Amino acid sequence: MHFGLNEDQTMLQDSVGRYLEGASELALVRGFVDGDPALAAELQSGLMDLGVPFVLMPTEQGGLGMGVLEAALIQEALGRNVSPSPFTAAYGMVVIALRTCGDSDWLGRIASGEVVMGVGATEAIGAREGAGLALSGDKVSGRASFVMGAEAATHFLLTTGEQLLIVERGGAGIEEVALTTIDKTRHVVNLDLKAASAHLVSGNNHGEAQSKMIDTGRVLLAADSLGAASMMLEKAVAYSKDREQFNRPIGSFQAVKHMCAEMAAKLEPCRSLVWYAAYSQDHVPEEAALTSRLAKAHVSEIAKFVARTSTEVHGGMGFTDLLGLHYWFKRIGANRQLLGGPQAVREEAAQLQGWVA
Template sequence: MEFGLSEDQKLLQESIRGTLERVSPLDRVRKVAEARETEAPEIRQALVELGVPGMLVPEAQGGMGMTLLDAALVSEMLGRFVAPTPFIGTGVMAPIAIAGAGSKAQQEAWLPKLASGSAVAGVAVSEKASGSRDGAGIAASGEKLSGRALFAIDAAAADIIIVADKAGGLHLVKGDAKGLTRVRLTSIDLTRTLTELQFDNVEAEALSSGDAGAVLSRMIDAGRVMLAADTLGAGSMMIEKAVAYAGERKQFGRVIGSFQAVKHMCAEMASELEPCRSLIWYAAHAFDVIPDEASLMAAHAKGMAGEVGRFVARTATEVHGGMGFTDLMGLHYWFKRIGLDRQLLGSPERVRHEAAAMQGWVAAD
């Protein structure tokens, strides 16, 4: 038995890689970041043409009905090229929510639009995944929502937003709903947007045709795996850049890559990051076919990628010396993307605590 990617999955990842090499070069990423744009439209369009927004949308609603492992391969490439385009919320978490808990009418109204790329969905579940902060949280009363949701993903210009309330219920809110205010949050990562959503008696549609609690858990699990895969891609690129620089930069008449200390730094980065790949693949596989293990493996993948990603980001920058801190090299885009991945939907400390609670080693919150 071969434990690896299928030929179709390898082809999928290479197709995404080739496309992003063309449409998401560092110069384009830099322009989006400097202008504080929400995304690069041509990058999103290129991904739409490849069917990426509809990967997890069921075929009955115009999607491709693919697996979370397939989506993880895409997320890895998006991290590798620090692509400024929405994906985790609109392409992964929102379709899971609507397909799992939406009514037939809600599914028919929105899933085909998400699959075609004609609509973008945001997700506001951070209070359930990362813990609530003072003054944050959404209260549901009838068909109205009030309160604040922090760190909403892909919500800056979303047509619909999937919102989790304090009780764990899920709601669908239209982007132009009366009483909804969006405030863009300042983030270290300028390749993606985070939004604070303020609800003042906002009209919402409940997603209540399934077990909302179970669907919310699956949304968070899927999001954590995607963030881990994004970190894997970003970390891999930082290692490659460090190795390339070490082979060119000279000190004392020799390339620095010939010095034992630099060799060790590069080797240690690779040896730390590579095990994350199999863990992320298994976490995505568990989500698809071993649901009893899905939450635990997603927590493990998120926690390990967060810690290893930080080590790789720091070490790759150190290999570059003072040049690593300049905008000319652009390393900071990967560094900061890894930093945001680490915190979204639960820090390593939080997800490790959850993993311990799932196994009965500590009391659950």
Template structure:
């Protein structure tokens, strides 16, 4: 990372360390979403909504690599704020052919006037059953069984089965939403049914490549970054607990078995940083290996994250399985990330197919 990128990540980390206290997060996921208002405002002032917006449109003019670094911090502090919809929307709007519409949407994102949920229905998203979204004229029909729907969402970014991108108002007539209860209560999901809702098709500049495939790569890298941040925090929690918890009059950190558990977690996580950074870099720069690296980064971090979540909980002993320490928030977030947009086995199969190793 460059010095500017380090400073950016440190600034977000310091803000969240002060504002994203565990008790605030726990109360927020129990129904106190109003407690997150100061955090949302602070992150907005840091430029969270304007990361990918060009400077002449009121944004910071940063790239996707910086976005991944910030997502790592959101996972580290298990922040109940989902920025992935706005990130993908910004990436789509930046390619719009209509310059006036592009400017209008980007300015709305930068000002926080539009909050996007995600409804991707491409086959590579590993959807369940015979679901999907089809377009008929300017109307969308079909269903998305698992859509990301952040609190306060005003719009949906929809990708239909043909790979076309659409923007739909969350209040559109014919849009039916059924909230889903998952193990991860720090983010919101819903099942969507689209019964002829009117939407705006995003027409991009010609020669832009497979936009739908790139969006999948971007969201997978963001999820991998989130898992990396959560795993790092769980290791730190295990080490800190092992130094404080005593048995037979000495800290359990002095026991060889506990030392080995913590060392194994660190040894598995450390190489993931380079893997994630490389995946984010090639995706940000539109390199051909971007989709493959996204699959490999997410699949590997899914496995490493699961190992860290389990091992860190074991270091905490019986207390680790209760909600007294809040460890379950990171545990469940990592578990949810593992399945979003394809589990490890699915993604490795995808990577093999992309490289021509399987049909």
């Protein structure tokens, strides 16, 4: 038994981390947020060079054929660097769904770089304002809200709840509404569809594929928040050693030290939880659904605590745009709501265990 990362996994983590530290530094992220798409494209091609987007892609399609744990390590690095990337949806959730359905045709088109897909799964978890899709023949109508991974999408993978289908971006009958969220490092859109042409994903196990896709998406969002929160903790500790008040570093005051200790003590077990939740997606199937939900809910709570506490340690500077700490704060805030907020996800976990009448 070995609970931890092996040498290959550590190397993957290091190489992606090193690359992003330079390529996704805050000045570049600010550029993306201000509307310059160059960084996202550059990041995407840099990550392509590392093979990162195809981590979950089967080797038959020329992918790396790795597991959700490796994908989670990549996602953690993206979260650490608040990197603009559609990875969660385009190369995590989509690939898991298509892999489960055995749709090698669409997988091949993604592997060739011809297709990049966003994902609309919100209504499969909980619908608001009457959103949801209905399929009639090969035409789909309705609304898919909070569709993820819209940065560079050419297509969207959507669900009616029972069936997974693909629509082409900008196709006839598709009206796209760009949403402005607190987190401007990633793009989320609403799609209003009126008899838009839909390609059904192949295979007849769409229910299973949808569950696995959401489970994986939640693990990845937990990993993203873990990365973002780890960075916020490190920034708080570094700032507290540097910033002086009353002729001493504020990090020598117990009030400040204890805030940092609480962040570290709550956050470090999240790392083990995310590793296990990710590992169980591939290796402990009977635990996969539960650990995905527990990881999503628990890391969301702890990351929220770290986000506010780190901001407080930074004092007034944490509240300004100058340090840019708010990019991490907001990334964590968005991850918390995407694919189900903590209360909703915990209720699903209770249902899974037969705790709901």
